[in-house]
Amino acid sequence: MTTESEKLNFSCDYLEGCHPNILQRLMQTNLIKMNGYGEDPCSKSAQDRIRKACGAPGAEVRFLAGGTQINAVMIDALLASYQGVIAAESGHVAVHEAGAIEAGGHKVLTLPGKDGKLSADAIRAFVEDFAADPNHDHEVWPGMVYLSQPTEFGTLYSLEELTAISKVCHDNRLVLYVDGARLAYALASPENDVTLPDLARLCDAFYIGGTKCGALCGEAAVVPHPELIPHFFTIIKQHGALTAKGRLLGIQFDELFRDDLYLHIGGSAVLYAQELKKALQEKGYPLYLDSPTNQIFFVIDSRQRERLSAQVEFSIFEKLDADHYAARLATSWASSKEDVKRLIALL
Numbered sequence: 001m002t003t004e005s006e007k008l009n010f011s012c013d014y015l016e017g018c019h020p021n022i023l024q025r026l027m028q029t030n031l032i033k034m035n036g037y038g039e040d041p042c043s044k045s046a047q048d049r050i051r052k053a054c055g056a057p058g059a060e061v062r063f064l065a066g067g068t069q070i071n072a073v074m075i076d077a078l079l080a081s082y083q084g085v086i087a088a089e090s091g092h093v094a095v096h097e098a099g100a101i102e103a104g105g106h107k108v109l110t111l112p113g114k115d116g117k118l119s120a121d122a123i124r125a126f127v128e129d130f131a132a133d134p135n136h137d138h139e140v141w142p143g144m145v146y147l148s149q150p151t152e153f154g155t156l157y158s159l160e161e162l163t164a165i166s167k168v169c170h171d172n173r174l175v176l177y178v179d180g181a182r183l184a185y186a187l188a189s190p191e192n193d194v195t196l197p198d199l200a201r202l203c204d205a206f207y208i209g210g211t212k213c214g215a216l217c218g219e220a221a222v223v224p225h226p227e228l229i230p231h232f233f234t235i236i237k238q239h240g241a242l243t244a245k246g247r248l249l250g251i252q253f254d255e256l257f258r259d260d261l262y263l264h265i266g267g268s269a270v271l272y273a274q275e276l277k278k279a280l281q282e283k284g285y286p287l288y289l290d291s292p293t294n295q296i297f298f299v300i301d302s303r304q305r306e307r308l309s310a311q312v313e314f315s316i317f318e319k320l321d322a323d324h325y326a327a328r329l330a331t332s333w334a335s336s337k338e339d340v341k342r343l344i345a346l347l
Contacts, residue, residue, distance in 0.1 A: 007311060008311065008312045008343055010312060010313065010314050010339075010343065013182065013185075013269070013331065013333075014211050014332070015334075016333075016334040018216040019215075019256070021258070021261070022251065025251050025254070026248075029042065029247070029251060036246055036247075037242055037243070037244060038246035038250060039246065040246060042250040042251045043253075044250075046061075046063070046220075046250045046251075046252075046253035046257060047250075053257055054196045054200040055201075056197070056200040058226065059222050059224045059226070060223045060229070062232060063218055063219070063221075063243070063250060064236065064241050064249075065217055065241065065249070066219065067092070067209065067219060068097045069239075070219045071093055071146075072101060074205055074221060075101055075177070076104045077229050077232065077235045078143075078144055078175045078177060078204070078229065082141055083141045084106050084107035084108065084140040085146050085177075086110075086118070086126065087118075087145075088111060088112075088113030088147075089110045090113060090151070091116075091147075091151075093146055093179075095152070096152075108146075109140065115151070115289050116151030116152050117147075117151055117155055117157060118145070118147065119165075120161070120164035120167070123145055127168075144176070144177055145165065145168075145175070145176050146177055146178075147162075147165070147178050148178065148179035148181065149180055149186050149199075150189075150293045154182075154292070154295035154296070154297070155289070156186055156191060166202040176202065176203045177203065177204060178203050178207075179206075179207065180219075181212055182209055182213065182293065183213065184209065184214065184263075185213070185269055185293040187262070187263050188263070188269070191292040192292075196208075204223075206221075206222055208262070210249075210252055212332070213256070213262065213333060214262075214334075215256060216252060217248075218249040266293075268333065270292070272294075272335050273295065273296050273329070275340060275344070279344040279347055283347045285298045285300065288317070288327075295328055295329070295330050296328065296330075297326055298328075299320065299324055299325070299327070300324070301324050302323050305325055305327070311346050314327055314329050315329075315330070316328075329343075
């Protein structure tokens, strides 16, 4: 919550520290000696809680520090040296990760998407065209499909869409990997019908985001069938992604998955975002697209941008023409009703 004199900030969803339960637990356990590298009792407990929530008792669960790091490690671990990863043109690995995937030796093979989403038909057509190309042995082979839930635009894959994509992937020996950086906001959306057990059943690997969803930092990689990545622990270490004080990440996820906190922590953010979306429409701001989660995209002109940015921090997502921009407001688990009311008044 801000004071009346402070500038409002809705620029992203990881502006705050962490949920109070996590901070309290970190303090309570601070001077307790624990083994490193995720072998501590807190990490073990968090792994068990996640396996139970996903309905995947045999899954391998590992904790890494951040989103770009986990995407780079997972994609490199799941692909052969000659393979690339299919992603939407707007996908995070294609746009906002500074070439981290390519730096790891794997090309991102982009396809047009609708509102940030790939379709099963588009993936199928790409794979069939690749196979039909007589020169395909000279090209990067598609080995994986990368999705995010929710997408970069805050949109959601339905269970029907995800099921269809899963079938295309497995029919064509493609690994299906889902980026869940904002997964808590997807799970809390009234329009969502994809559960954690659905992800564990339909995907070969996915991750549960903590950094944007109530943790100080950290993401949880879930591999429902561990034989898919032999020696995963060693691969993480090889990439410089193994946290010595693994307790730091384990404690946070142990709290996020205590009493189903993770399933509900994004609820207020989604509610406030939908209030902002309604207010934007009522005040004459066109929506850039319709998102059912915690990110709202709308269109502003140069005059509106200058006036609003004097009082509110927000993101410019794309320049549409000489005088118009696609702007983004993002709420988080810690957004307050008072700040949302102030923002609506400023609009």
